[in-house]
Amino acid sequence: MYKKFDRKKLKKFDNIIIYGAGRFGNYILRYLSxxxxxxxxxxxxxxxxxxxxxxxxxxxVEPNFNPPKNGVNTIVIIAISSKKDSSTVDNLYSKFLxxxxxxxxxxxxxxxxxxxxxxxxxxxxxxxPYQDAIDFSHMNPxxxxxxxxxxxxxxxxxxxxxxxxxxxxxxxxxxxxxKYTGHYQPREPHxxxxxxxxxxxxxxxxQAAMAKRHGIYGWNIYYYWFSGKKLLTKPLDLILENKxxxxxxxxxxxxxxxxKTWVGNDNEILxxxxxxxxxxxxxxxxxxxxxxxxxYIKVDGKPLISIYLTQNMVNASDIIKRWRNxxxxxxxxxxxxxxxxxxxxxxxxxxxxxxxSEMEFYSWWYxxxxxxxxxxxxxxxxxxxxxxxxxxxxFVEGYKNITSVSDFSAYMCVPCxxxxxxxxxxxxxxxxxxxxxxxxxxxxxxxxxxxxAQNKEYMFLFxxxxxxxxAYLEPxxxxxxxxxxxxxxxxxxxxxxYI
Numbered sequence: 067m068y069k070k071f072d073r074k075k076l077k078k079f080d081n082i083i084i085y086g087a088g089r090f091g092n093y094i095l096r097y098l099s100x101x102x103x104x105x106x107x108x109x110x111x112x113x114x115x116x117x118x119x120x121x122x123x124x125x126x127v128e129p130n131f132n133p134p135k136n137g138v139n140t141i142v143i144i145a146i147s148s149k150k151d152s153s154t155v156d157n158l159y160s161k162f163l164x165x166x167x168x169x170x171x172x173x174x175x176x177x178x179x180x181x182x183x184x185x186x187x188x189x190x191x192x193x194x195p196y197q198d199a200i201d202f203s204h205m206n207p208x209x210x211x212x213x214x215x216x217x218x219x220x221x222x223x224x225x226x227x228x229x230x231x232x233x234x235x236x237x238x239x240x241x242x243x244x245k246y247t248g249h250y251q252p253r254e255p256h257x258x259x260x261x262x263x264x265x266x267x268x269x270x271x272x273q274a275a276m277a278k279r280h281g282i283y284g285w286n287i288y289y290y291w292f293s294g295k296k297l298l299t300k301p302l303d304l305i306l307e308n309k310x311x312x313x314x315x316x317x318x319x320x321x322x323x324x325x326k327t328w329v330g331n332d333n334e335i336l337x338x339x340x341x342x343x344x345x346x347x348x349x350x351x352x353x354x355x356x357x358x359x360x361x362y363i364k365v366d367g368k369p370l371i372s373i374y375l376t377q378n379m380v381n382a383s384d385i386i387k388r389w390r391n392x393x394x395x396x397x398x399x400x401x402x403x404x405x406x407x408x409x410x411x412x413x414x415x416x417x418x419x420x421x422x423s424e425m426e427f428y429s430w431w432y433x434x435x436x437x438x439x440x441x442x443x444x445x446x447x448x449x450x451x452x453x454x455x456x457x458x459x460x461f462v463e464g465y466k467n468i469t470s471v472s473d474f475s476a477y478m479c480v481p482c483x484x485x486x487x488x489x490x491x492x493x494x495x496x497x498x499x500x501x502x503x504x505x506x507x508x509x510x511x512x513x514x515x516x517x518x519a520q521n522k523e524y525m526f527l528f529x530x531x532x533x534x535x536x537a538y539l540e541p542x543x544x545x546x547x548x549x550x551x552x553x554x555x556x557x558x559x560x561x562x563x564y565i
Contacts, residue, residue, distance in 0.1 A: 141169045277313060510553060
């Protein structure tokens with residue numbers, strides 16, 4: 067069990083050394099940046115210091131273990147996972163200690179999470195009370211919400227080969243079981259939609275009508291494109307072919323490789339996302355038919371397209387430039403390119419000039435955005451089997467804190483909880499402990515107000531139907547239309563108590 071470091075004590079140190087410029091190092095820098103620590107007092111060291119580009123204008127330097135200067139009160143934070151590389155962490159700890167540093171802490175102490183055995187973990191994740199549907203179609207929302215839409219609810223040959231015959235997202239959803247006492251799993255869809263098949267156009271019509279009645283402007287549909295190979299496009303193509311489906315839409319390019327991560331095998335690549343020489347032109351040629359549709363969502367008259375993992379891109383600026391050139395050549399005209407902050411901002415990546423905008427997106431780090439969140443890790447058979455899990459209220463308050471002081475204007479994206487235990491036995495993420503509709507309503511209201519203050523038309527919702535991540539607005543058997551009704555109240559400026 068790690069001891070808890072009181073982060074308020076950071077202010078007493080003259081200098082802060084962060085060893086490790088990877089993911090954990092960036093989490094610490096985010097924290098320090100959020101709480102306005104003096105950059106001149108922070109040093110980042112990394113063995114790959116020449117190739118590291120960090121957030122907030124920090125540059126990594128070559129590690130050294132020189133004694134601290136006389137009279138300088140310094141804290142060292144080792145930003146490497148002790149769970150994954152305990153020998154390296156222990157070795158670094160000894161080197162700094164032998165060099166004369168008195169305060170050396172491990173990342174786990176800095177971000178402290180209480181470790182609890184799975185069979186002793188009890189937390190209220192019970193669902194909100196059931197609500198019948200309310201029709202909000204006669205109202206005029208203050209903003210235009212766009213919900214992420216997952217198309218993986220129909221069979222494709224590739225998934226049947228890789229996972230099991232007939233695999234869809236429902237396969238994981240149906241097999242889910244509670245991980246602890248009070249855990250709301252499995253989730254079951256409401257009979258109004260059931261375990262639907264998105265190869266059925268009538269299902270999409272029902273979904274679209276449901277979304278419109280609750281004030282959702284459109285769907286942001288995940289687009290899986292691998293150097294010309296497309297997967298899971300059936301629902302998107304059905305929308306394109308059936309002009310009577312009354313829903314607007316846009317695309318997010320999911321530029322990540324597929325692997326066997328769900329079953330603990332990151333190394334078995336199922337299909338790889340590559341960046342081949344002629345990909346930018348081929349990609350724009352493929353999406354043209356969607357962008358030409360009158361329902362395709364535009365910003366200032368420009369078709370909106372988002373990129374899921376900008377930091378994964380090879381030569382991102384060049385790709386975006388070639389997208390824009392090709393779009394002009396083939397008659398699309400100007401396009402509007404957006405990046406999700408997953409997990410790094412465009413400024414941190416040095417790409418703010420290549421894109422038109424960015425969007426806040428789900429990250430466990432939001433819970434770390436308050437001074438003293440309650441964070442947990444679950445232990446099974448003496449092994450820690452989860453990353454950080456958190457209460458939804460801490461997630462909400464952290465999201466507000468982080469975005470309220472941001473000096474850039476990102477699109478808001480509101481998560482309605484997150485629990486991917488249907489996909490994972492270990493290494494699952496869960497940020498819905500003590501979920502409440504009131505907390506969700508408050509976050510929606512905040513996002514609406516911030517969207518209006520930024521003079522933006524759109525805000526985003528995570529998600530319409532991410533059932534295996536327990537992040538869905540669609541009705542389920544236990545809560546009915548509680549999520550959709552709560553959304554509608556917030557975007558229409560109605561009180562939480564409205565019925």
